[in-house]
Amino acid sequence: MVRFKNRYITVEIVCPTVSEKTPLQLKPGIFHSTVLHKVQQIHGDFGVAAIKSGFLTKYCNESTRIAIIRVRHGPHRFVTSSLPFVKTIGKLNVRLNTLHVGATLKHTFKFIQKFQRAYLDARWVKLKTPEERQQLEQAVLDFTKTDVKINIENIT
Structure with a gap:
């Protein structure tokens, strides 16, 4: 039996036109199709065929503007090289920053917890x-906006 390795890409969605106080009206399906379309534009049919089998948007938080993309190891480079070129998602003008590329979802959630705790500390002053x-x-x-059945308390 063959084991497929995955990579989990943590992406920050920066939208200068929408205030930080209001959540983005962003659905994981729209985000998923936008990234897939950009890979098609940059890497062509080969890039889409390489990432298509394991490509999934696992998590998308509209309040903190963080998303997690799962893609197979190897072709994940097609996705990471295409993310900076995404300029619009739906009707929103955005910029995507790659924050973290991890091998497991557990470590990706640990990274997000640290990142969001720092975000909270900066915002609490206001x-x-x-x-x-x-x-x-x-x-x-x-x-809870993820389709992964994982217990967050067991991560730390």
Whole structure:
């Protein structure tokens, strides 16, 4: 039996036209098709055929603007080289920053937790009431928008 290795690419979606306080109206399917279309434009049919079998958007948080893409090891280079060229997703003007490329989903979620904790610390200074802080913390640390059945408490 052959074991397929995957890579998990953590992407930050930067949208200068939408305020950081409002969540993006971004669905994983639209994000997925946009990245696939950009790989088609840059690498052609060969690039699409190479990534198609293991390509999946695992996680997309509209509040923190973080997404995780799963792709097979090897062809993941087609995706990582195409991400900086994505300029629009749907009707949004965006810029995609690759934050992390990991071998396991567990380590990718650990990285996201550290990244989002730093994000929370930077944003808490601007909030005035404890209720606003609690709402922001729930939105940032919400990993339930993923189709992965993983227990976050067991990660740390």
